[in-house]
Amino acid sequence: MADPLDDIGRQLKDAGHRAAPPLQQWDPPLSGDIDIVIRADGEWLHEGTTFKRSAIVDLFSSILRREADGQYYLVTPVEKWRIRVEAHALQVIDITRNASDGTLVASCNHGPDIVIGKDHPLCASAHSDVPWLVCHHGLSASLARSVWYRLVETAEESGANLVIRSGGLSYVLGPSAG
Incomplete structure (x- = not known):
């Protein structure tokens, strides 16, 4: 199975620092869970390892939302991946x-x-x-x-x-x- 981070990265590679994505307009089905955790101290981890590039964290935080179910998701027009947040995103x-x-x-x-x-x-x-x-x-x-x-x-x-x-x-x- 392909790494979901690679798929998300490909979809957003040209996003740069433009206007905020229209997350409220995107409603893809749940793609699954991805092993990303935002710790209470604000550190982002993928499969237990700290993200080394802050640009990736900035990009992912721009497509992060918390939904009515209380869960956190990375959302693109065609994918939605659930992640864990220990306290605040x-x-x-x-x-x-x-x-x-x-x-x-x-x-x-x-x-x-x-x-x-x-x-x-x-x-x-x-x-x-x-x-x-x-x-x-x-x-x-x-x-x-x-x-x-x-x-x-x-x-x-x-x-x-x-x-x-x-x-x-x-x-x-x-x-x-x-």
Whole structure:
């Protein structure tokens, strides 16, 4: 049997860094499972081995979606391969404040920057004190420890809580120390 990674690679070899693929328009039947795991620390593995080329991970993350069944899939117009994700598919590695409108912009380890707001809110985590970010195509992103610390340092006190604001919304980071 041919390696599914080779098939996906052939289909997408000319994709480069163009506009995001129209994943919402693609609905191929399930091709099967592929031994790709995105670990909780953001590392991508294929058959237990770390991907060596970040360009491949960037490419695959552009065709990754989480569906209503809670499973993660690499999707092309003609194939759909299920993979495993231990926690979040992406990781926020930097956050900057847009000078013109004050929104927070998250840079993820793979994929486009995301404006934190109504469509992409920060959400409370059931497993830790650190929130996570709602991303595109049903994906989510954990916050790198350094990003979390910077958010806490720049947060404002509001009542008994520390909050940050972006996109006209407030996000509670936790109780204030005061």
